[in-house]
Amino acid sequence: MRALRLAAFRAFYRLPFRWRRRLVRMGSVHYIVGAVTIVRDADAESPGRILLLRQPPGPGWSVPGGLLNRGERPIAGAARELAEETGIRLPIDRLRPATPNAVVHTGGRWVDMVFETEVPADAPLDPDEAEVHEAAWHPLDALPRLTGPTARLLAHYGIGPLKAEDD
Incomplete structure (x- = not known):
């Protein structure tokens, strides 16, 4: 041998x-790597609100994000996707890595790099109509139907229907 x-x-x-x-x-092993941003309302009182998007093809809501371009830094990809999908343009120093910063999905082949930021809810939203049907702020204690991957991702941060009961 x-x-x-x-x-x-x-x-x-x-x-x-x-x-x-x-x-x-x-x-x-090949990985799909994306970058997403959890955008919180900077002016909301407890429990707070997050910005969600309704995108094709499904009926659920998701956080702004997408795939990284070849050689693109995750934080730059998160800022680019946020701008493309919502019209909110932020410098990368306004985004901070979430904890945990990387979330592995579906059998370990899909990894999202997760960032957080706060934006006033009165910031103008200009969603890309080709990618986004609707962008809206939702209270953390009354979220709409989320996509499966979004619900699983947000659970890591104590948000949504799949969060641990002790949070």
Whole structure:
């Protein structure tokens, strides 16, 4: 068995770099990486409100976010997606990493980098009509129907129908 393994590695390292890289990528786990932002109403009294989006194709509500571009920093991607989907343009220093900052979904193949910010509810919203049907503020104690991934993500932060009972 050891001789077979040695022969396989020798053959592998004789291949051109481009082919070796392709073989490694074919055998490696692939991840989808996104960035999302939990946007709280800066002026709301307890229990507070968050900004949610109703997006196609489903009827549930979600937080602003999307996939990162190749080589894009997660915080920059979160700021870009927030601007694209809601019209709220914030410099990246207005976003802060949530705790936990990374949430792994669906069998470990999808990772969201999560950020938080506060914005006054009277900030003008200009949702991208191609991506967003509606953007609205919702009280934390009376959230609308959330998408499954959003409900699971928000539960990590003690928000929504799936949050732990002791929160």
